[in-house]
Amino acid sequence: MSKVLVINAGSSSIKYQLIEMPYEIKISSGLIEKINERGTNLTLHYNGNKICIEKPLSNHQEAFHFLIEMLIKNNIIGDLNDIAACGHRIAHGGEFFKNSVEITKDNFEEIKKIEYLAPLHNPANLQGYIEMKQLLNNAIQVAVFDTSFHQSMSKEVYTYPIPFKLYEKYGLRKYGFHGTSYRNVVNRVREMVGKEKQSRIIACHLGNGASIAAIKNGKSINTSMGLTPLGGLMMGTRSGDLDPSIVEFIAHKECLSVEDVLKQLNKESGILGVSQISNDIRDVRKAAMDGDNLSKLALEMYAQRIASFIGSYYVQLGGLDTLVFTAGVGENDYRMRESIIDKVKDALQIELDDEVNCSVMATDAIISSKSSKVMVLVVVADEEIVIARDCYDILKSKL
Missing domain, CATH: 3.30.420.40 (ATPase, nucleotide binding domain)
Structure with missing residues (x-):
């Protein structure tokens, strides 16, 4: 040992x-x-x-x-x-x-x-x-x-439509993150539902930092984060994707440097920026239930953006076998899972088991009904065990 x-x-x-x-x-x-x-x-x-x-x-x-x-x-x-x-x-x-x-x-x-x-x-x-x-x-x-899992993405997916010489000179491209979490998801899907349901996976890593990955036969084919963790989904404090010209606009109107604007987009935006209350969804949900309209808007925006990525990745995968929620929000917030599923269930023929979904918190579970065309899972994030396995494999190779 x-x-x-x-x-x-x-x-x-x-x-x-x-x-x-x-x-x-x-x-x-x-x-x-x-x-x-x-x-x-x-x-x-x-x-x-x-x-x-x-x-x-x-x-x-x-x-x-x-x-x-x-x-x-x-x-x-x-x-x-x-x-x-x-x-x-x-x-x-x-x-x-x-x-x-x-x-x-x-x-x-x-x-x-x-x-x-x-x-x-x-x-x-x-x-x-x-x-x-x-x-x-x-x-x-x-x-x-964090990035290595996404190295299987194809060139047309990871290349940005900017002057190609900038990619050649600086390596500016989509890389993606949360790779160890997605590797854990792939392993757990295999263990929980078998190989027949792991060919086409959309995994939603939803925490204060959040991303989505499209995974085909165990390999990443696309993911929402880009060169940095700022891209993709709206997150706890990060804006996610937006019109790049907004950076110049804010800098000009607010008399800020580019660095100051990026600080706002990384640390003062997302759920915190819209709700003006917190980056913690639990606090924002409580405020929304008490009638705060900006908190309601922040939660709706969060779910809508996730649903949009799910729809896009469904097309790229050519269908979907398993949808997975993982990380803090994905594991613990049954209302957010329900809100996201509500936005895609008709198109993807997903049916939640509402009773199971409401009872699941921080545990691995299947939360879709038996008649659902797509299986929906909650998987507890465990990046540490993936790191430990890699260490042990390298350790064994040296013995």
Whole structure:
């Protein structure tokens, strides 16, 4: 057996899971948030226990050292040698990385070269590797890319209608994200409903960040996010697709820089921007039920845009076998699932089992009726187990 530590390092946070492979036993999970802020918090889950600690941590190096210290102190691991592999979620792999890889000196340099494609994500992700490499001398370090699943898209799908020399010079194209989540969906559909229902899948990863993928025979043929996670669906704080000239218009009228406008589109738009209340659908739904019209509009816009992508991908797939909802909103908000299905059910001949749909929250389930032409599933997002499997496969290949 081998313990795999899965790391998702953000600019001010670190999420982790410790998983025993190959049995896929989740030993511990947790989160360090507000790094380099007052009141840095560590939440640690293990063996049915939950520990919350507030401790000033001024940088990622201190945070990772503290995490390992707490894993040892609470007997979650005996020592550093207990961890055989460390898997790092890397947001962007560009065109170079089509699969997960062990991070070598050469691979590290290649990832560094494409930092400009994800300046808000990749540097923080790589910081996790740098720190864990120093702490865990005997563990292999593995990079698992959000973009790699979508490398199967065809050229006419991923190419933008801009001067082609910009693609050749900078790699400006659609890449897509949430790839590890979609890989989990493909595996779970196979396990839940069998191979006959996995040929044509539309998967909706609906969280604060949201995207949709069209998956044919286990391969991505299209996805809603583009060069960056800003494209595609309306999200918690992101605008999703809009007329590009809006950027110049806002910059001119509001006397803002392009960077300031992009900040608005990334952090102040979407459900938050329309509702003017929150990026959390639970808060917005409560306000809508209390009669707030902008909250009602935000929810309706969100569902409508998702339904539009489902319709487009239905055509591209040449039909549909299984529609999947995953991630926070997809797993937990039965009203949103119902609202989306209502907009496509006649065209796609989908019939929900209303009783089952209303009862499903954060669990894998089939929520369509037996007479539905398309199966509708809820799948709990589990990107960490996908990362752990990739780590274990690479670890085995080295033995």
